[in-house]
Amino acid sequence: xxxxxxxxxxxxxxxxxxxxxxxxxxxxxxxxxxxxxxxxxxxxxxxxxxxxxxxxxxxxxxxxxxxxxxxxxxxxxxxxxxxxxxxxxxxxxxxxxxxxxxxxxxxxxxxxxxxxxxxxxxxxxxxxxxxxxxxxxxxxxxxxxxxxxxxxxxxxxxxxxxxxxxxxxxxxxxxxxxxxxxxxxxxxxxxxxxxxxxxxxxxxxxxxxxxxxxxxxxxxxxxxxxxxxxxxxxxxxxxxxxxxxxxxxxxxxxxxxxxxxxxxxxxxxxxxxxxxxxxxxxxxxxxxxxxxxxxxxxxxxxxxxxxxxxxxxxxxxxxxxxxxxxxxxxxxxxxxxxxxxxxxxxxxxxxxxxxxxxxxxxxxxxxxxxxxxxxxxxxxxxxxxxxxxxxxxxxxxxxxxxxxxxxxxxxxxxxxxxxxxxxxxxxxxxxxxxxxxxxxxxxxxxxxxxxxxxxxxxxxxxxxxx
Amino acid sequence: xxxxxxxxxxxxxxxxxxxxxxxxxxxxxxxxxxxxxxxxxxxxxxxxxxxxxxxxxxxxxxxxxxxxxxxxxxxxxxxxxxxxxxxxxxxxxxxxxxxxxxxxxxxxxxxxxxxxxxxxxxxxxxxxxxxxxxxxxxxxxxxxxxxxxxxxxxxxxxxxxxxxxxxxxxxxxxxxxxxxxxxxxxxxxxxxxxxxxxxxxxxxxxxxxxxxxxxxxxxxxxxxxxxxxxxxxxx
Numbered sequence: 001x002x003x004x005x006x007x008x009x010x011x012x013x014x015x016x017x018x019x020x021x022x023x024x025x026x027x028x029x030x031x032x033x034x035x036x037x038x039x040x041x042x043x044x045x046x047x048x049x050x051x052x053x054x055x056x057x058x059x060x061x062x063x064x065x066x067x068x069x070x071x072x073x074x075x076x077x078x079x080x081x082x083x084x085x086x087x088x089x090x091x092x093x094x095x096x097x098x099x100x101x102x103x104x105x106x107x108x109x110x111x112x113x114x115x116x117x118x119x120x121x122x123x124x125x126x127x128x129x130x131x132x133x134x135x136x137x138x139x140x141x142x143x144x145x146x147x148x149x150x151x152x153x154x155x156x157x158x159x160x161x162x163x164x165x166x167x168x169x170x171x172x173x174x175x176x177x178x179x180x181x182x183x184x185x186x187x188x189x190x191x192x193x194x195x196x197x198x199x200x201x202x203x204x205x206x207x208x209x210x211x212x213x214x215x216x217x218x219x220x221x222x223x224x225x226x227x228x229x230x231x232x233x234x235x236x237x238x239x240x241x242x243x244x245x246x247x248x249x250x251x252x253x254x255x256x257x258x259x260x261x262x263x264x265x266x267x268x269x270x271x272x273x274x275x276x277x278x279x280x281x282x283x284x285x286x287x288x289x290x291x292x293x294x295x296x297x298x299x300x301x302x303x304x305x306x307x308x309x310x311x312x313x314x315x316x317x318x319x320x321x322x323x324x325x326x327x328x329x330x331x332x333x334x335x336x337x338x339x340x341x342x343x344x345x346x347x348x349x350x351x352x353x354x355x356x357x358x359x360x361x362x363x364x365x366x367x368x369x370x371x372x373x374x375x376x377x378x379x380x381x382x383x384x385x386x387x388x389x390x391x392x393x394x395x396x397x398x399x400x401x402x403x404x405x406x407x408x409x410x411x412x413x414x415x416x417x418x419x420x421x422x423x424x425x426x427x428x429x430x431x432x433x434x435x436x437x438x439x440x441x442x443x444x445x446x447x448x449x450x451x452x453x454x455x456x457x458x459x460x461x462x463x464x465x466x
Numbered sequence: 467x468x469x470x471x472x473x474x475x476x477x478x479x480x481x482x483x484x485x486x487x488x489x490x491x492x493x494x495x496x497x498x499x500x501x502x503x504x505x506x507x508x509x510x511x512x513x514x515x516x517x518x519x520x521x522x523x524x525x526x527x528x529x530x531x532x533x534x535x536x537x538x539x540x541x542x543x544x545x546x547x548x549x550x551x552x553x554x555x556x557x558x559x560x561x562x563x564x565x566x567x568x569x570x571x572x573x574x575x576x577x578x579x580x581x582x583x584x585x586x587x588x589x590x591x592x593x594x595x596x597x598x599x600x601x602x603x604x605x606x607x608x609x610x611x612x613x614x615x616x617x618x619x620x621x622x623x624x625x626x627x628x629x630x631x632x633x634x635x636x637x638x639x640x641x642x643x644x645x646x647x648x649x650x651x652x653x654x655x656x657x658x659x660x661x662x663x664x665x666x667x668x669x670x671x672x673x674x675x676x677x678x679x680x681x682x683x684x685x686x687x688x689x690x691x692x693x694x695x696x697x698x699x700x701x
Contacts, residue, residue, distance in 0.1 A: 259473075
C-alpha cells in the first residue's frame with residue numbers, strides 16, 4: 001500500500017506540472033491518482049520490462065494522437081507524462097460509478113427495490129446497454145478493439161435519471177493485429193478463444209465481452225455459469241469460461257441451467273433472446289456468428305421502448321398479455337396485474353394500398369403513455385441505426401379531452417394514414433397532427449410494389465383487439 | 467413470478483485461515499500487537515466487494531488448547547474475538563485440525579477458491595516428537611512431521627497459499643515456519659514488535675486482495691515484499 005507518489009509533482013512532455021493528490025485505484029498495470037485541482041486524473045504505469053515500457057509509450061502516443069478522431073465516450077489521454085514516468089493525464093469523469101455497481105445489489109435492500117428504484121429498472125439498463133453497444137460500434141467502425149472490457153473499466157451515470165456510459169482505462173485499446181496486446185482481459189468477459197490461447201483480442205472478442213456484459217446487466221448472472229458450475233469447484237468456472245459448458249439458456253441443452261439468473265421472459269424481448277442465443281450457442285465457437293454491436297444497440301433501444309411501468313412497485317417490464325385474459329399483463333417483480341397499455345405495433349409491408357403484403361410481423365412495439373412518445377427513425381424506417389436512428393419522425397400524444405391518441409408529424413417527410421372504415425389514404429404533412437382512432441394504420445413512407453414500408457398500428461386492449 | 471424475493475448467486479468463498487500461536491510467551495506486547503493487526507486486516511478486507519469472490523475468515527488458535535475461535539465466516543459477519551495468551555504451543559495439533567477442516571466439505575465448500583493459510587508464531591512447537599526436538603532441525607525434517615506432512619499432502623492443503631510470520635528473534639523456530647510455507651519463492655517474515663506484526667498483516671491483506679480481484683484467484687503472484695527490511699525476510 002505504498003503511497004510514494006502522493007504529494008509529488010509529475011510533468012507532461014510539454015513541461016506542464018501536475019500535483020498528485022491521493023490514489024483513486026490500482027490495477028495490474030498501474031496506479032491512478034487524483035490531480036490536486038480535481039478535474040484530472042493521472043495514470044502511472046508500473047510495467048517492469050523495458051520492452052513493455054517502450055510498447056506502452058508507443059501505445060499511449062498512438063492513443064493521444066488518435067482518440068480525438070473517434071466519436072465515442074472514451075476517457076483517453078489529454079497529455080502524456082514525461083520521463084521517468086510512463087503514463088498519461090486524463091479528464092476525471094464525475095458523477096459516474098463503475099458498471100460493477102449494477103451487478104452487485106446493495107445488502108439489506110430487497111432485490112426489487114435495488115433493481116427498480118436504486119438503479120433505475122429494466123428500461124434504464126436497456127438504454128445503458130444501447131449506449132454501451134454504441135460506444136463499441138464507434139470503436140469498431142474506426143478499426144479499433146477494446147481488448148480489456150470488464151465491469152471495472154466501464155462507468156455509468158450515478159443519477160438514475162441520467163443515461164451515460166464512459167469507457168476508461170483506454171490503454172487496452174488497440175488496433176487488432178498491429179501489436180501484441182500487453183494484457184489479456186478479465187476472464188469473466190474474455191472470449192473462449194483468448195482463454196484457450198488460440199487468438200489475440202480483436203473486435204470479435206470484444207463482441208463476446210459485450211454480449212456477456214449485456215447478459216449480466218439484465219439477468220444478474222453470467223451466461224455460462226449455471227448451477228452446476230457455481231456449485232462445483234473453481235476449476236469448473238475456468239472450464240465454463242473456455243466454452244466447455246453450455247449456455248445457461250441453451251434451448252437444446254439444459255445441463256447448465258441457473259436458478260440464480262433472472263428469467264428470460266422478465267428481462268428480454270424475443271429479439272434479445274435470439275441475440276443472446278446466437279452469442280452463446282453458435283457464437284461461443286463460431287466467432288463470426290456473434291451479434292455485432294450494431295445489432296445489440298438496436299435490440300436494446302427497441303426493447304426499452306417496449307417496456308411499461310408497474311403502478312404498484314415502479315418496475316419496468318414487458319407488458320405481455322397473460323394467458324386466459326388478453327387485457328391484463330403481470331409485473332414479474334410484485335405480481336401485480338395491470339391492464340395491457342396501448343401499444344403501437346410495427347410491421348413491414350410492400351405493394352400498393354389496394355394490395356398490401358405483410359413482410360415482417362412485429363419488428364417492434366412501442367408502449368404508449370399519457371405523456372408524449374417519440375417515434376424515431378429506427379422504428380419508422382429500415383436502415384437507420386445508431387445516432388441516425390434517434391431522429392424523431394413523429395410524436396404520439398394522448399388527447400384527454402377527445403380520449404384518443406393523436407399523431408404529430410415532427411419529421412421532414414409525409415406520413416400516410418389509412419382509415420379502417422374506407423381504407424382511404426390520408427396524407428399528414430410536416431408539422432401537422434391528427435387523431436388516430438383504433439385500427440388506423442400509419443405508413444411512414446409511400447406505398448409501392450418495389451419498396452418496403454414500415455407501418456404502425458395502434459392496439460388498445462381496453463377498446464378491443466383488431 | 468415474484469422477482470422481488472429472487473435469490474441471486476452468492477460469490478465463491480475466498481477462504482482465509484489464520485493459525486495463531488496464543489501460548490504464554492505471547493503475553494503482553496506480542497498478543498496485543500496481534501489483536502490490533504487482526505482488527506486492521508479484517509477492516510481492510512471488509513472493504514473489498516467483487517463479484518468474483520467473497521472473503522471468508524477463520525481463526526484457529528493454539529495456546530495450551532487448540533480452539534476454533536472463529537469458524538469460516540463471510541468477512542462482513544466476522545466479529546473478532548480478543549486473543550489471550552496462555553499455555554504451551556501445540557502447533558502440530560493445530561495443523562492436524564486445519565487439515566481436517568480443509569477436507570470437510572461442510573466446513574469448506576467444494577465451490578471455494580483455494581484458501582490462504584497464515585501461520586503466526588513466536589516460538590517452538592511443543593507437541594513435536596522427541597526426534598524433532600534437537601538443535602539440528604531442518605526444514606526437511608519438519609516436512610516429514612506427521613501433522614504438517616498430512617496438511618501438505620491433502621488435496622486442498624496442496625493448493626493453498628501459505629504465509630508465515632515469526633514474532634521475535636532468537637526464540638522463533640524459523641525452520642518450522644519455512645516448512646509450513648513450503649515454497650522457496652515465498653519468504654517467511656520476521657516481526658520484532660507490534661509494528662512488524664502489522665506490516666506482515668498488511669502484506670498478507672494485499673495478497674488476499676490481489677487474489678480476490680485477480681483474473682484467476684487460484685493462480686496469482688504474490689505482491690512484492692519491498693516494504694520489508696532484508697533482515698526480516700527469512701528464506
